[in-house]
Amino acid sequence: MRLRVGIFLLLLLLFGNTLLGAATLQVAVASNFTAPAQRLAERFAQESGEQAVLSFASTAKLYAQISNGAPFDCFLAADAESADKLLRAGRAVAGSRLTYALGKLLLWSAQSGYVDGQGERLRRGDFAHLALADPRLAPYGRAAVEVLRALGLLESLQSKWVLGENIAQTHQFVATGNAELGFVALAQQFEGGALNKGSAWLVPEELYQPIRQVAVLLERGKENPAALAWMRFLQTEQARAIIRSYGYGEE
Template sequence: MKYNMSIFKTMTLVFSFLLGQTVAFGAYAEGLKVAVAGNFYKPLLQIAAQYHQDTGHRLLISTGSTGKLYAQIRNGAPFEFFMAADQVRPSQLVAEGMALADSQFTYAQGRLVLWSNQNNLVDQQGKVLNNFQLPYLAISNPKTAPYGAASVTVLKNLGLYQQLQPKLVEGQSVGQTFQQVSSGAAPLGFVALSQVYVDGEISHGSAWIVPSDLYQAIKQDAVILKKGEGNPQAKAFLSYLQTPPIQALIKSFGYQVNE
């Protein structure tokens, strides 16, 4: 399996545009190469802009499902810093000698939401899931995306998995699942709260914030990869993520943080 450089190049160009100028890919002075789970892509863009403003340093961002990014790292992708949507893959990379054990920490705890782009489709208790006439229900791939695994757990705990399984459509990441629902390709789906949460409320559409007792806590860990061991920006960014202003910013997207 070879690393797909087209995805990385696309994300690099997107972020370069957001910063207003082209970013070269390569030397440490030009930026820290960060792989981030799809649910945290939007918050990381804001963090990256603030980080650049505060320090003059840039982040070169690539996003995808945690499982896919993990596979790319193991196959030689040039990432230096990994922000996963679980604790398992960062721990595996540490065990495999591909990440620094003393750098691993939980930067956020994610929350799952059942969301529709339609204003009145999803009720506050999620009873819409009992409507078996719905054509599709979008989730992210439970094998590679922690939010997808959490979605399956919720459906099983509600006793609805068998009935709804034929209607499930899977995105490769929670970012892709969000696009499926946002575009109307699927009427509703399970996504990350951070994708639809602005200033303390759901930004648009209709949603049910899934009670946390219906799925295992989505604790998201970051870790410095071996390829970033010699880059001073890696440790600097690790510390930056743990500062009170950045923790407050993360919390504003609907995540729980260590207080």
């Protein structure tokens, strides 16, 4: 008898979490969107009483997980391609595609006065390292390459490139001063409507293709009212105001 009670308690301990405080939806979020997503989930819980459980990883990792049946209801990607691929593969719900944020590119240095407001420093090229995210992996890296091409600096600066695996690592290269300057996301250096450290050039948006971050409802979340509510919530003015406050644009 005591053994049975013990086993029951053990099982409750192991699985109680999922049974009792049942999460109402699971959202896969590209890691560059971590901070705003947490803020959005808080607000969503206040508004709807539903708990959105967030999982953060790179867009490619989440894509691979979702393709292999990971239990997510919604996917907030850092690009448009991953979401489109899932739509074509029938793993995302047609018609749920939503551009929830536009990433903005910033040429940034941790030293104040190093980068000027017109990006002249880039043309002078008097630095040893220019950090950017790997263009094969990260949308911000692709955008950085487009900017360099538009300025005619692609070949001349290529020998100075150091590539971050993602935009967070690229930011670390510049923040630690090992690269004098680099292309990072505006959202990484944006606090309360202003640049918080160092010097920067906000790259004009006509120099690169917009960095569209696309969200989709996944097959698993199709029947989940909380997941549908989350997708609607992303389009409300209060959600968009939160997203803007982190330095993202909107379409």
